[in-house]
Amino acid sequence: MSDAYAIQAATLRRRGMPAVGFKLGYTSAAMRAQMNIDQPNFGVLTEAHRLGVDGHTIDRGRLIHPRVEPEIALRLGRELAGAGHDRASVSRHLDAVMPALEVVDTRYPDYRFTLVDNIADNSSSAGFVTGPALPWQEGFDLGAVEVELRIDGQTVDRGRGADAMGDPLLALAWLAGFLAERGLAVPAGAVVLTGGL
Template sequence: MEWTVPAAAHRLLDAENRREHLARFTDDWAELDLELAYRIQDETLARRLMRGEHIVGVKLGLTSRAKQERMGVDSPLTAWLTDAMVLGGGVPVPLDSLIHPRVEPEIVFVLGEPLAGPGVTATRALAAVESVHAGIEVIDSRYTGFRFRLADVVADNASSGRVVAGSLALQPRGLDLALEPCVLHVNGEVVHTATGAAVQGHPAEALALAANTLASRGITLEAGWCVYTGGLTDAVPLGAGDHIVAEFGHLGAVTVTGE
Protein backbone atom coordinates (compact mmCIF):
# COMPACT_ATOMS: atom_id res chain seq x y z
CA MET A 1 0.00 0.00 0.00
CA GLU A 2 1.01 3.65 -0.33
CA TRP A 3 1.87 4.94 3.13
CA THR A 4 0.37 8.36 3.84
CA VAL A 5 -0.84 10.13 6.96
CA PRO A 6 -4.54 9.79 6.01
CA ALA A 7 -4.12 6.12 5.08
CA ALA A 8 -2.40 5.32 8.39
CA ALA A 9 -5.06 7.18 10.39
CA HIS A 10 -7.78 5.28 8.54
CA ARG A 11 -6.12 1.92 9.24
CA LEU A 12 -5.77 2.65 12.96
CA LEU A 13 -9.37 3.81 13.42
CA ASP A 14 -10.67 0.95 11.31
CA ALA A 15 -8.72 -1.55 13.43
CA GLU A 16 -10.14 0.04 16.58
CA ASN A 17 -13.69 -0.11 15.24
CA ARG A 18 -13.33 -3.70 14.05
CA ARG A 19 -11.31 -4.85 17.11
CA GLU A 20 -8.64 -6.23 14.77
CA HIS A 21 -4.95 -5.81 15.50
CA LEU A 22 -2.37 -4.76 12.92
CA ALA A 23 1.28 -5.36 12.18
CA ARG A 24 3.29 -2.38 13.36
CA PHE A 25 3.67 0.26 10.66
CA THR A 26 7.44 0.62 11.00
CA ASP A 27 7.98 -2.92 9.69
CA ASP A 28 7.06 -1.66 6.20
CA TRP A 29 7.25 2.13 6.53
CA ALA A 30 10.90 2.96 7.11
CA GLU A 31 10.29 6.70 6.80
CA LEU A 32 7.84 6.80 9.71
CA ASP A 33 9.44 9.11 12.27
CA LEU A 34 8.09 11.01 15.28
CA GLU A 35 7.04 14.05 13.24
CA LEU A 36 4.98 11.88 10.90
CA ALA A 37 3.66 9.86 13.83
CA TYR A 38 2.28 12.95 15.59
CA ARG A 39 0.70 14.05 12.31
CA ILE A 40 -1.06 10.68 12.16
CA GLN A 41 -2.14 11.07 15.79
CA ASP A 42 -3.58 14.51 15.03
CA GLU A 43 -5.33 13.18 11.93
CA THR A 44 -7.02 10.44 13.96
CA LEU A 45 -8.11 13.12 16.45
CA ALA A 46 -9.56 15.24 13.64
CA ARG A 47 -11.56 12.24 12.44
CA ARG A 48 -12.81 11.54 15.96
CA LEU A 49 -13.98 15.14 16.26
CA MET A 50 -15.72 14.93 12.90
CA ARG A 51 -17.76 12.00 14.15
CA GLY A 52 -18.89 13.96 17.19
CA GLU A 53 -16.29 13.35 19.90
CA HIS A 54 -14.88 16.20 22.00
CA ILE A 55 -11.44 16.76 23.49
CA VAL A 56 -11.41 16.37 27.27
CA GLY A 57 -7.66 16.35 27.85
CA VAL A 58 -4.37 14.66 27.15
CA LYS A 59 -2.38 11.75 28.46
CA LEU A 60 1.29 10.97 28.75
CA GLY A 61 3.01 7.71 27.96
CA LEU A 62 6.45 6.31 28.72
CA THR A 63 6.77 8.53 31.78
CA SER A 64 8.75 6.02 33.84
CA ARG A 65 12.50 5.71 33.38
CA ALA A 66 12.21 1.92 33.00
CA LYS A 67 9.71 2.20 30.13
CA GLN A 68 11.82 4.87 28.43
CA GLU A 69 14.89 2.65 28.61
CA ARG A 70 12.96 -0.27 27.12
CA MET A 71 11.88 1.93 24.19
CA GLY A 72 15.25 3.61 23.82
CA VAL A 73 13.99 7.16 24.45
CA ASP A 74 14.67 9.84 27.04
CA SER A 75 11.33 11.67 27.05
CA PRO A 76 7.65 10.76 27.42
CA LEU A 77 5.09 11.06 24.64
CA THR A 78 1.73 12.82 24.56
CA ALA A 79 -1.65 11.74 23.19
CA TRP A 80 -5.27 12.87 23.10
CA LEU A 81 -8.27 12.03 25.27
CA THR A 82 -11.85 12.45 24.07
CA ASP A 83 -15.19 12.07 25.81
CA ALA A 84 -15.72 8.71 24.09
CA MET A 85 -12.77 7.33 26.08
CA VAL A 86 -14.12 8.36 29.49
CA LEU A 87 -15.82 5.82 31.77
CA GLY A 88 -17.95 6.90 34.70
CA GLY A 89 -17.22 5.48 38.12
CA GLY A 90 -18.65 2.00 38.52
CA VAL A 91 -19.25 1.54 34.78
CA PRO A 92 -17.76 -1.78 33.60
CA VAL A 93 -15.08 -1.68 30.92
CA PRO A 94 -16.78 -2.76 27.65
CA LEU A 95 -14.45 -5.54 26.59
CA ASP A 96 -16.45 -6.13 23.43
CA SER A 97 -15.22 -2.77 22.13
CA LEU A 98 -11.52 -3.34 22.89
CA ILE A 99 -8.83 -5.64 21.47
CA HIS A 100 -6.51 -6.67 24.31
CA PRO A 101 -6.92 -4.16 27.17
CA ARG A 102 -4.47 -3.62 29.99
CA VAL A 103 -4.83 -1.49 33.12
CA GLU A 104 -2.44 0.89 34.83
CA PRO A 105 -2.93 3.29 37.77
CA GLU A 106 -2.28 7.00 37.27
CA ILE A 107 -2.41 10.35 39.02
CA VAL A 108 -4.77 12.72 37.24
CA PHE A 109 -4.78 16.51 37.17
CA VAL A 110 -7.76 18.69 36.24
CA LEU A 111 -6.70 22.17 35.14
CA GLY A 112 -8.34 25.28 36.53
CA GLU A 113 -6.65 27.59 34.03
CA PRO A 114 -4.85 27.29 30.69
CA LEU A 115 -1.26 26.08 30.76
CA ALA A 116 1.01 26.94 27.85
CA GLY A 117 4.71 26.36 27.30
CA PRO A 118 7.50 26.77 26.67
CA GLY A 119 9.30 27.21 29.95
CA VAL A 120 6.65 25.74 32.24
CA THR A 121 8.12 24.42 35.50
CA ALA A 122 6.60 21.86 37.83
CA THR A 123 5.75 24.67 40.28
CA ARG A 124 4.01 26.68 37.58
CA ALA A 125 2.20 23.57 36.37
CA LEU A 126 0.84 22.78 39.85
CA ALA A 127 -0.38 26.36 40.21
CA ALA A 128 -2.67 25.77 37.21
CA VAL A 129 -4.21 22.64 38.73
CA GLU A 130 -7.73 22.80 40.13
CA SER A 131 -7.87 19.26 41.51
CA VAL A 132 -5.95 16.00 41.75
CA HIS A 133 -7.58 12.59 41.40
CA ALA A 134 -6.78 8.92 41.50
CA GLY A 135 -7.12 7.39 38.06
CA ILE A 136 -6.95 4.28 35.97
CA GLU A 137 -6.14 4.10 32.28
CA VAL A 138 -7.20 1.11 30.22
CA ILE A 139 -4.71 0.98 27.37
CA ASP A 140 -5.42 -0.96 24.20
CA SER A 141 -2.84 -1.10 21.42
CA ARG A 142 -3.98 -1.62 17.86
CA TYR A 143 -0.79 -3.57 17.16
CA THR A 144 -0.42 -7.31 17.40
CA GLY A 145 0.78 -8.45 20.82
CA PHE A 146 1.32 -4.89 22.08
CA ARG A 147 4.55 -4.89 20.07
CA PHE A 148 5.56 -1.56 18.55
CA ARG A 149 8.32 0.96 18.11
CA LEU A 150 8.12 4.53 19.36
CA ALA A 151 6.71 6.02 16.14
CA ASP A 152 4.10 3.26 15.97
CA VAL A 153 2.73 3.94 19.44
CA VAL A 154 2.71 7.71 18.95
CA ALA A 155 0.70 7.27 15.75
CA ASP A 156 -1.68 4.98 17.68
CA ASN A 157 -2.45 7.76 20.18
CA ALA A 158 -0.30 6.07 22.82
CA SER A 159 -2.52 2.96 22.93
CA SER A 160 -5.55 4.94 24.08
CA GLY A 161 -8.54 2.95 25.28
CA ARG A 162 -10.57 4.11 28.26
CA VAL A 163 -9.92 6.28 31.33
CA VAL A 164 -11.65 6.59 34.67
CA ALA A 165 -10.98 9.09 37.48
CA GLY A 166 -11.91 8.86 41.13
CA SER A 167 -14.64 11.09 42.52
CA LEU A 168 -12.44 12.39 45.34
CA ALA A 169 -11.03 15.77 44.23
CA LEU A 170 -8.17 17.23 46.27
CA GLN A 171 -6.23 20.43 45.84
CA PRO A 172 -2.52 19.88 45.21
CA ARG A 173 -1.57 22.21 48.04
CA GLY A 174 -0.46 20.12 50.98
CA LEU A 175 -0.09 16.89 49.02
CA ASP A 176 3.31 15.30 48.54
CA LEU A 177 2.55 13.71 45.20
CA ALA A 178 6.04 12.31 44.78
CA LEU A 179 5.46 10.19 47.90
CA GLU A 180 1.77 9.43 47.20
CA PRO A 181 1.56 5.64 47.51
CA CYS A 182 -0.39 3.40 45.18
CA VAL A 183 -1.23 -0.29 45.52
CA LEU A 184 -2.65 -2.15 42.53
CA HIS A 185 -4.94 -5.08 43.40
CA VAL A 186 -6.09 -7.66 40.84
CA ASN A 187 -8.94 -9.87 42.02
CA GLY A 188 -8.03 -9.24 45.64
CA GLU A 189 -4.27 -9.79 45.29
CA VAL A 190 -1.60 -7.11 45.44
CA VAL A 191 0.36 -7.21 42.18
CA HIS A 192 2.22 -3.87 42.13
CA THR A 193 3.11 -0.97 44.41
CA ALA A 194 4.56 2.43 43.54
CA THR A 195 4.64 6.09 44.48
CA GLY A 196 4.09 9.22 42.44
CA ALA A 197 7.85 9.52 41.98
CA ALA A 198 7.58 6.75 39.37
CA VAL A 199 6.28 9.43 36.99
CA GLN A 200 9.22 11.67 36.01
CA GLY A 201 10.21 11.97 39.68
CA HIS A 202 6.98 13.91 40.37
CA PRO A 203 3.66 13.99 38.48
CA ALA A 204 3.92 17.78 38.19
CA GLU A 205 7.08 17.30 36.14
CA ALA A 206 5.02 15.22 33.72
CA LEU A 207 2.37 17.94 33.56
CA ALA A 208 5.01 20.59 32.84
CA LEU A 209 6.56 18.39 30.20
CA ALA A 210 3.17 17.94 28.53
CA ALA A 211 2.66 21.72 28.39
CA ASN A 212 6.12 22.34 26.98
CA THR A 213 6.00 19.50 24.48
CA LEU A 214 2.58 20.47 23.17
CA ALA A 215 3.68 24.11 22.89
CA SER A 216 6.15 23.05 20.21
CA ARG A 217 3.11 22.01 18.16
CA GLY A 218 1.19 25.21 18.94
CA ILE A 219 -1.12 23.53 21.48
CA THR A 220 -2.17 24.92 24.88
CA LEU A 221 -3.55 22.80 27.70
CA GLU A 222 -6.99 24.28 28.29
CA ALA A 223 -8.85 24.98 31.54
CA GLY A 224 -11.10 22.07 32.41
CA TRP A 225 -8.94 19.51 30.63
CA CYS A 226 -7.76 16.44 32.49
CA VAL A 227 -4.17 15.25 32.23
CA TYR A 228 -3.37 11.59 32.89
CA THR A 229 0.27 11.75 33.91
CA GLY A 230 1.35 8.19 33.05
CA GLY A 231 1.36 4.72 34.50
CA LEU A 232 2.79 4.34 37.99
CA THR A 233 3.28 0.60 37.51
CA ASP A 234 3.45 -1.91 34.70
CA ALA A 235 0.08 -2.50 33.06
CA VAL A 236 -1.88 -5.67 33.86
CA PRO A 237 -4.28 -7.49 31.52
CA LEU A 238 -8.02 -7.00 31.99
CA GLY A 239 -10.35 -9.90 31.21
CA ALA A 240 -14.00 -10.70 31.69
CA GLY A 241 -14.87 -10.79 35.38
CA ASP A 242 -11.59 -9.23 36.52
CA HIS A 243 -11.81 -6.72 39.36
CA ILE A 244 -8.90 -4.28 39.51
CA VAL A 245 -8.44 -1.63 42.20
CA ALA A 246 -5.90 1.19 42.31
CA GLU A 247 -5.70 2.23 45.97
CA PHE A 248 -3.91 5.49 46.76
CA GLY A 249 -2.78 6.87 50.10
CA HIS A 250 -4.67 10.19 50.01
CA LEU A 251 -6.46 10.25 46.67
CA GLY A 252 -8.78 7.35 47.39
CA ALA A 253 -9.36 4.29 45.23
CA VAL A 254 -10.53 3.64 41.68
CA THR A 255 -11.98 0.33 40.53
CA VAL A 256 -12.54 -1.19 37.10
CA THR A 257 -14.18 -4.47 36.16
CA GLY A 258 -14.11 -6.28 32.86
CA GLU A 259 -17.45 -7.11 31.27
Protein backbone atom coordinates (compact mmCIF):
# COMPACT_ATOMS: atom_id res chain seq x y z
CA MET A 1 0.00 0.00 0.00
CA SER A 2 2.85 2.42 0.77
CA ASP A 3 4.29 1.77 -2.70
CA ALA A 4 0.90 2.49 -4.28
CA TYR A 5 0.59 5.84 -2.49
CA ALA A 6 4.19 6.65 -3.51
CA ILE A 7 3.27 5.95 -7.16
CA GLN A 8 0.18 8.16 -6.80
CA ALA A 9 2.27 11.00 -5.36
CA ALA A 10 4.99 10.66 -8.02
CA THR A 11 2.42 10.79 -10.83
CA LEU A 12 0.83 13.92 -9.36
CA ARG A 13 4.26 15.57 -9.02
CA ARG A 14 4.97 14.85 -12.69
CA ARG A 15 1.73 16.55 -13.69
CA GLY A 16 2.73 19.61 -11.70
CA MET A 17 -0.78 20.72 -10.74
CA PRO A 18 -1.41 22.19 -7.28
CA ALA A 19 -3.52 20.08 -4.94
CA VAL A 20 -6.90 21.49 -3.92
CA GLY A 21 -8.06 18.63 -1.70
CA PHE A 22 -8.78 14.94 -1.44
CA LYS A 23 -11.30 12.43 -2.69
CA LEU A 24 -12.23 9.44 -0.60
CA GLY A 25 -12.89 6.13 -2.26
CA TYR A 26 -14.84 3.15 -1.02
CA THR A 27 -16.36 4.80 2.04
CA SER A 28 -19.55 2.92 1.17
CA ALA A 29 -19.71 -0.71 2.35
CA ALA A 30 -21.75 -1.54 -0.76
CA MET A 31 -19.04 -0.13 -3.04
CA ARG A 32 -16.29 -1.99 -1.16
CA ALA A 33 -18.23 -5.24 -1.60
CA GLN A 34 -18.96 -4.53 -5.28
CA MET A 35 -15.30 -3.81 -6.03
CA ASN A 36 -13.95 -6.53 -3.69
CA ILE A 37 -11.97 -3.95 -1.69
CA ASP A 38 -11.64 -4.23 2.08
CA GLN A 39 -11.03 -0.63 3.17
CA PRO A 40 -11.40 3.00 2.06
CA ASN A 41 -8.63 4.87 0.30
CA PHE A 42 -7.93 8.38 -0.92
CA GLY A 43 -6.81 10.25 -3.99
CA VAL A 44 -5.62 13.82 -4.40
CA LEU A 45 -7.72 16.44 -6.17
CA THR A 46 -5.85 19.00 -8.27
CA GLU A 47 -6.94 22.15 -10.02
CA ALA A 48 -7.08 20.12 -13.25
CA HIS A 49 -9.80 17.93 -11.68
CA ARG A 50 -12.06 20.90 -10.94
CA LEU A 51 -14.89 21.19 -13.48
CA GLY A 52 -17.44 23.92 -14.09
CA VAL A 53 -15.06 26.78 -13.26
CA ASP A 54 -14.64 29.42 -16.01
CA GLY A 55 -16.33 27.09 -18.45
CA HIS A 56 -13.86 24.26 -17.76
CA THR A 57 -15.46 21.05 -18.99
CA ILE A 58 -14.19 17.50 -19.06
CA ASP A 59 -12.59 16.21 -22.25
CA ARG A 60 -14.41 12.92 -22.88
CA GLY A 61 -11.72 11.97 -25.37
CA ARG A 62 -9.21 11.51 -22.54
CA LEU A 63 -11.53 9.20 -20.57
CA ILE A 64 -11.74 5.42 -20.84
CA HIS A 65 -15.03 4.44 -19.19
CA PRO A 66 -16.22 7.29 -16.95
CA ARG A 67 -18.91 7.11 -14.31
CA VAL A 68 -20.52 9.75 -12.11
CA GLU A 69 -21.00 9.54 -8.35
CA PRO A 70 -23.04 11.95 -6.19
CA GLU A 71 -21.17 12.97 -3.04
CA ILE A 72 -21.09 15.36 -0.12
CA ALA A 73 -18.08 17.70 -0.21
CA LEU A 74 -16.62 19.40 2.84
CA ARG A 75 -14.36 22.46 2.85
CA LEU A 76 -11.99 23.00 5.73
CA GLY A 77 -11.68 26.37 7.42
CA ARG A 78 -8.58 25.31 9.30
CA GLU A 79 -6.06 22.47 9.18
CA LEU A 80 -7.20 19.07 10.42
CA ALA A 81 -4.26 17.10 11.81
CA GLY A 82 -3.77 14.02 13.94
CA ALA A 83 -5.66 10.84 14.64
CA GLY A 84 -8.57 9.99 16.93
CA HIS A 85 -11.06 12.51 15.56
CA ASP A 86 -14.82 12.12 15.88
CA ARG A 87 -17.81 14.03 14.49
CA ALA A 88 -17.46 16.85 17.01
CA SER A 89 -13.74 17.44 16.57
CA VAL A 90 -13.93 17.29 12.77
CA SER A 91 -16.91 19.66 12.76
CA ARG A 92 -14.84 22.38 14.46
CA HIS A 93 -12.50 22.47 11.43
CA LEU A 94 -15.16 22.93 8.76
CA ASP A 95 -16.00 26.03 6.78
CA ALA A 96 -18.67 24.79 4.32
CA VAL A 97 -20.57 21.82 2.92
CA MET A 98 -21.46 21.39 -0.76
CA PRO A 99 -23.26 18.94 -3.00
CA ALA A 100 -20.82 17.39 -5.46
CA LEU A 101 -20.54 15.11 -8.44
CA GLU A 102 -17.34 13.18 -9.01
CA VAL A 103 -16.34 11.81 -12.38
CA VAL A 104 -14.45 8.56 -11.85
CA ASP A 105 -12.52 6.68 -14.49
CA THR A 106 -9.91 3.95 -14.44
CA ARG A 107 -7.27 2.56 -16.73
CA TYR A 108 -8.17 -0.98 -15.61
CA PRO A 109 -10.55 -2.92 -17.91
CA ASP A 110 -14.07 -3.57 -16.59
CA TYR A 111 -13.27 -1.75 -13.34
CA ARG A 112 -11.42 -4.84 -12.09
CA PHE A 113 -8.53 -4.00 -9.79
CA THR A 114 -7.07 -4.51 -6.34
CA LEU A 115 -6.96 -1.84 -3.65
CA VAL A 116 -3.32 -1.03 -4.42
CA ASP A 117 -4.04 -0.80 -8.16
CA ASN A 118 -6.75 1.77 -7.41
CA ILE A 119 -4.57 3.77 -5.03
CA ALA A 120 -1.77 4.00 -7.62
CA ASP A 121 -4.39 5.23 -10.13
CA ASN A 122 -5.28 8.14 -7.76
CA SER A 123 -8.45 6.34 -6.65
CA SER A 124 -9.91 6.58 -10.18
CA SER A 125 -10.26 10.36 -9.93
CA ALA A 126 -11.05 12.11 -13.22
CA GLY A 127 -12.90 15.28 -12.20
CA PHE A 128 -15.37 16.90 -9.84
CA VAL A 129 -17.87 19.71 -9.67
CA THR A 130 -19.42 21.22 -6.56
CA GLY A 131 -22.66 23.07 -6.05
CA PRO A 132 -23.15 26.20 -3.96
CA ALA A 133 -21.29 26.25 -0.63
CA LEU A 134 -23.49 26.27 2.46
CA PRO A 135 -21.73 27.76 5.50
CA TRP A 136 -21.05 25.03 8.04
CA GLN A 137 -23.22 24.87 11.16
CA GLU A 138 -22.63 22.55 14.10
CA GLY A 139 -26.14 21.11 13.99
CA PHE A 140 -25.98 19.72 10.45
CA ASP A 141 -26.78 16.00 10.27
CA LEU A 142 -25.09 14.97 7.04
CA GLY A 143 -25.83 11.28 7.66
CA ALA A 144 -29.52 12.01 7.15
CA VAL A 145 -29.07 13.90 3.87
CA GLU A 146 -30.75 12.10 0.99
CA VAL A 147 -29.48 12.22 -2.58
CA GLU A 148 -31.20 11.28 -5.80
CA LEU A 149 -29.22 10.86 -9.01
CA ARG A 150 -31.14 11.64 -12.19
CA ILE A 151 -30.21 11.37 -15.85
CA ASP A 152 -32.44 13.33 -18.20
CA GLY A 153 -35.09 13.56 -15.49
CA GLN A 154 -35.12 9.83 -14.74
CA THR A 155 -34.04 8.69 -11.27
CA VAL A 156 -31.29 6.11 -11.61
CA ASP A 157 -30.20 5.74 -7.99
CA ARG A 158 -30.63 7.03 -4.45
CA GLY A 159 -28.38 7.25 -1.43
CA ARG A 160 -27.89 8.90 1.94
CA GLY A 161 -25.04 10.68 3.66
CA ALA A 162 -24.84 7.73 6.05
CA ASP A 163 -23.60 5.60 3.12
CA ALA A 164 -20.21 7.30 3.58
CA MET A 165 -18.88 5.40 6.62
CA GLY A 166 -22.05 6.14 8.61
CA ASP A 167 -21.54 9.92 8.30
CA PRO A 168 -19.41 12.06 5.97
CA LEU A 169 -17.79 13.60 9.06
CA LEU A 170 -16.56 10.14 10.07
CA ALA A 171 -15.16 9.66 6.57
CA LEU A 172 -13.19 12.89 7.03
CA ALA A 173 -12.03 11.69 10.46
CA TRP A 174 -10.77 8.48 8.81
CA LEU A 175 -8.79 10.56 6.28
CA ALA A 176 -7.22 12.68 9.02
CA GLY A 177 -6.14 9.58 10.92
CA PHE A 178 -4.80 7.84 7.82
CA LEU A 179 -2.81 10.91 6.80
CA ALA A 180 -1.52 11.37 10.36
CA GLU A 181 0.11 7.91 10.16
CA ARG A 182 2.16 9.33 7.28
CA GLY A 183 2.99 12.63 8.97
CA LEU A 184 0.46 14.56 6.86
CA ALA A 185 -2.66 16.64 7.54
CA VAL A 186 -5.70 17.99 5.69
CA PRO A 187 -4.84 21.66 5.06
CA ALA A 188 -7.08 24.66 5.56
CA GLY A 189 -9.06 25.42 2.42
CA ALA A 190 -8.99 21.82 1.20
CA VAL A 191 -12.09 20.36 -0.44
CA VAL A 192 -12.78 16.76 0.55
CA LEU A 193 -15.15 14.56 -1.44
CA THR A 194 -16.35 12.15 1.24
CA GLY A 195 -17.22 9.20 -1.02
CA GLY A 196 -19.86 8.08 -3.47
CA LEU A 197 -23.39 7.73 -2.09
